[in-house]
Amino acid sequence: MSTATDTRPTDRALLPLTGAKLPRWAPALVLALAAATAGLLALTLGWGPVGTAFVAVLLFGLALPAWSLAVENRRAATDRFVTSLVWGAFLLALIPLVSLTWTVVSNGAPAFSAEFFTFSMRNVVGEGGGIYHAIIGTLIITGIAALMSVPIGLMTAIYLVEYGAGKRVARSINFLVDVMTGIPSIVAGLFAYALFLIFFGPGVRMGFAGSVALSVLMVPVVVRSCEEMLKLVPNDLREASYALGVPKWRTIVKVVLPTAMAGIITGVMLAVARVAGETAPLLIIAGATDSVNFNPFDERMMTLPVFAYYSYTQPGVPPGPGLERAWGAALILIIIVMALNLLGRALGHLFAPKTGR
Amino acid sequence: MSAPTTAAWPTPPKKRRMGDLLFAGATRTAASIILVALAGVAIFLTVEGLPGLTAPPERMGGEATFLAYVWPLVFGTLLAAFIALLIATPLSIGVALVISHYSPRRLAKPIGYLVDLLAAVPSVVYGLWGIAFVGPALVPVYRWLEENLGFLPFFSGPASGTGRTILTAGIVLAIMALPIITAICREIFAQTPTLHQEAALALGATRFEMVRMAVIPYSKSGIVSAVMLGLGRALGETMAVALVLSATRIVTWDVIASTSPSTIAANIVLGFPEATGLGVNVLIATGLVLFVITFAVNFTARLIVARSEKGLVR
Numbered sequence: 001m002s003t004a005t006d007t008r009p010t011d012r013a014l015l016p017l018t019g020a021k022l023p024r025w026a027p028a029l030v031l032a033l034a035a036a037t038a039g040l041l042a043l044t045l046g047w048g049p050v051g052t053a054f055v056a057v058l059l060f061g062l063a064l065p066a067w068s069l070a071v072e073n074r075r076a077a078t079d080r081f082v083t084s085l086v087w088g089a090f091l092l093a094l095i096p097l098v099s100l101t102w103t104v105v106s107n108g109a110p111a112f113s114a115e116f117f118t119f120s121m122r123n124v125v126g127e128g129g130g131i132y133h134a135i136i137g138t139l140i141i142t143g144i145a146a147l148m149s150v151p152i153g154l155m156t157a158i159y160l161v162e163y164g165a166g167k168r169v170a171r172s173i174n175f176l177v178d179v180m181t182g183i184p185s186i187v188a189g190l191f192a193y194a195l196f197l198i199f200f201g202p203g204v205r206m207g208f209a210g211s212v213a214l215s216v217l218m219v220p221v222v223v224r225s226c227e228e229m230l231k232l233v234p235n236d237l238r239e240a241s242y243a244l245g246v247p248k249w250r251t252i253v254k255v256v257l258p259t260a261m262a263g264i265i266t267g268v269m270l271a272v273a274r275v276a277g278e279t280a281p282l283l284i285i286a287g288a289t290d291s292v293n294f295n296p297f298d299e300r301m302m303t304l305p306v307f308a309y310y311s312y313t314q315p316g317v318p319p320g321p322g323l324e325r326a327w328g329a330a331l332i333l334i335i336i337v338m339a340l341n342l343l344g345r346a347l348g349h350l351f352a353p354k355t356g357r
Numbered sequence: 358m359s360a361p362t363t364a365a366w367p368t369p370p371k372k373r374r375m376g377d378l379l380f381a382g383a384t385r386t387a388a389s390i391i392l393v394a395l396a397g398v399a400i401f402l403t404v405e406g407l408p409g410l411t412a413p414p415e416r417m418g419g420e421a422t423f424l425a426y427v428w429p430l431v432f433g434t435l436l437a438a439f440i441a442l443l444i445a446t447p448l449s450i451g452v453a454l455v456i457s458h459y460s461p462r463r464l465a466k467p468i469g470y471l472v473d474l475l476a477a478v479p480s481v482v483y484g485l486w487g488i489a490f491v492g493p494a495l496v497p498v499y500r501w502l503e504e505n506l507g508f509l510p511f512f513s514g515p516a517s518g519t520g521r522t523i524l525t526a527g528i529v530l531a532i533m534a535l536p537i538i539t540a541i542c543r544e545i546f547a548q549t550p551t552l553h554q555e556a557a558l559a560l561g562a563t564r565f566e567m568v569r570m571a572v573i574p575y576s577k578s579g580i581v582s583a584v585m586l587g588l589g590r591a592l593g594e595t596m597a598v599a600l601v602l603s604a605t606r607i608v609t610w611d612v613i614a615s616t617s618p619s620t621i622a623a624n625i626v627l628g629f630p631e632a633t634g635l636g637v638n639v640l641i642a643t644g645l646v647l648f649v650i651t652f653a654v655n656f657t658a659r660l661i662v663a664r665s666e667k668g669l670v671r
Contacts, residue, residue, distance in 0.1 A: 079563035086459050089451025090468070093539075096486075096532045097475055103490045104482060155387030163381055164388070173388050175659060180395055182586065182655035183648070184593020185480075186622045187398065190644040193637075194401035202637065216394060223391070249380035270477075277479025280595035280622065284629050305481040309596065312485055330482045341477050 020071050027064060027080075034059035057088055104331050111328025121290040121302075127321045131329050133292040134307035138336075140296050141207050141286060141303060142276045145214035150268055152215075153222025160223070161230040162252055180220040188216040189281025196285070207296035210286035210303070214275040221274060225267025229260040262351035269344025273337045279305035304333045398648070406645040409638030416635045418606060427643050429606045433523065433618030434647070437598060438591040440527025440612065445534045445591075446584050452535070453542035458568060469543065476536035484600030487529040492520030492601065499524070499613040510610045517615035524612040526601045526620075530594055534587035541586060545579035546572055578661050585658035589651050595622035621647040 038056035041047070047055070061084040069077035119130035156173070164170025192213035196204045233256050241251040257264075287300035288310050308329040315322025409416075410423045417426040456469050499516040506512045549572045557567040573580075598620050605616050606624070619627075625640045632640055 075563055075566065079565040082565040083459065086451045086454050089448045090455040093448050093452050093535060094471065097471065099490060100478065100482070100486045103486050107489070152387045152390055155384045156391055159384035159388040163384055173391060175663070176395055177391060178659045179652065179655050180391070182589040182593070182651055183398065184595070184622060184651055186593065186595045186625055187402070187644050187648045190625070190641050191398045191401055194405040194641060195397065197405065202634070216398065219391060219394070247374050247377050249376045252380070273477055277481070279479065279481040280626050283626055305479055308481050308485065309600070312600070326485065330485050333479050334482055337477050337479060338474070341474070
């Protein structure tokens with residue numbers, strides 16, 4: 001509306017087909033100017049890097065729409081404003097990721113040493129000691145949980161896709177799996193406690209019960225991802241197999257599963273990574289201990305998340321070494337979870353079926 | 358494209374082989390295990406929780422009835438989750454729009470992966486980060502809020518000196534709920550029919566107008582259910598809240614004070630290691646309350662998704 005050209009249609013040769021537009025490099029220029037202004041202000045007023053970045057983004061978000069309003073029109077200005085708002089939201093969401101990584105790495109890295117990985121906390125007061133017992137516990141409990149959930153999850157997914165498709169039962173199972181995804185982890189822990197209480201009496205703590213709690217959380221995730229993958233297998237493959245007289249179960253085992261294997265592996269690894277970091281159920285049912293325990297069916301078992309929690313909330317006297325161990329455990333936990341994530345995706349790429357397209 | 362399933366082809370002969378029977382039976386068993394597990398969660402929590410409902414007052418922090426005991430916890434849970442959603446919803450929609458519509462094609466995948474990394478971080482690490490970094494970093498903000506907005510009941514103070522408030526907990530929860538909401542929103546945004554979007558653009562709409570007129574109306578119910586699923590996560594999250602909050606069982610709207618309401622999950626985790634006898638049953642009963650709340654929220658969210666999916670196929 002700000003351009004006057006629209007109002008004089010008499011001289012057709014003078015009428016441009018498009019309104020005035022900002023040049024393509026306008027956002028970059030405004031961004032550079034905003035950053036420079038904020039930087040100058042920061043130097044003179046002594047702001048921190050976070051405040052400077054905030055002011056720079058704010059300046060950008062106001063200046064570009066203002067310029068656009070002056071040159072283009074209201075609608076274009078709104079569009080530019082919303083664009084900077086959307087990107088601003090994205091940048092804001094990245095801050096926690098960066099800050100969290102930085103906090104954990106800078107606090108946790110000093111704790112790493114040979115002793116930290118090979119010693120338990122038995123009879124350790126103050127400095128020294130390590131997370132060997134917690135690593136063992138996490139590996140055993142998560143391993144058993146995966147051993148239980150992967151077959152159940154995969155078979156359920158096969159049922160849902162291959163046998164139950166369209167049936168009422170399958171639809172309700174589908175729905176309940178979705179609902180099960182939302183079970184709070186603490187509730188899963190309480191469930192395992194209530195279940196094992198019946199057999200072992202009050203105050204029961206054991207690693208296996210922790211695995212059961214984790215399975216409750218893991219099964220729905222495995223079902224969901226396996227189901228998605230099985231659905232992607234083209235029907236032509238199944239029909240070709242049936243046409244050769246192959247029974248249904250062999251078709252599933254020899255044709256459908258290998259085709260979907262890449263995605264299934266990725267999904268399982270992501271599910272393992274997710275439960276490996278669970279704390280609340282293990283805090284309730286697996287308990288905490290300072291010693292190494294290899295037997296999941298007897299007594300308390302330490303895990304990495306629980307170790308991090310207790311080392312931070314009850315660091316001992318003096319608190320320094322305890323806090324350091326807490327951050328060290330948190331860093332190792334993040335590394336394990338990220339490694340599982342990356343490994344899962346890498347394996348997925350590796351085993352991806354050659355489509356030939 | 359596996360759309361034509363060719364229902365016209367003759368089905369294979371009805372002779373059942375042994376392998377088929379066994380395999381089908383195994384898959385059916387696995388599926389029913391899931392039903393049993395879900396029912397088991399409800400049944401065992403109820404069985405072990407029921408005695409807690411009538412526990413004597415000394416087991417319930419001096420409250421006469423279970424309702425009086427659990428109400429402040431429910432309030433705290435809802436308040437923390439509400440704060441989390443207030444922050445996470447606009448952010449997630451923004452991030453989802455970046456991934457689906459605003460970023461260059463090549464960047465969309467790595468950006469999505471970055472957001473997924475946020476979901477992979479264990480909750481106890483979020484808790485440590487919240488207590489060691491977010492809390493202290495927010496203390497000056499809380500002071501400022503108390504001084505300048507103190508007339509609002511939410512910021513009446515006195516501001517916490519450690520930053521361990523329910524607002525901090527809500528912010529940490531928001532970051533934990535963000536990847537979930539984003540993941541669902543971006544799927545739904547990406548499903549918007551290309552023709553609708555191109556039609557809007559061809560009529561001269563700017564990108565924002567295209568999003569507002571084509572994408573948002575199409576995905577409204579999807580956004581609602583995504584937010585509700587995020588709510589489910591925020592309601593049930595334990596460790597971050599247990600670490601961040603210095604919790605007491607009170608009801609207050611003041612979100613920056615050092616005495617803040619606790620949540621059900623945090624209360625269970627903090628109380629469980631020391632609880633004995635009926636105290637355990639009381640905690641399990643509160644867990645049952647949490648289960649019912651999250652179940653209802655998730656159930657509703659899934660219903661909305663299911664209904665909207667039906668509507669979208671058309």
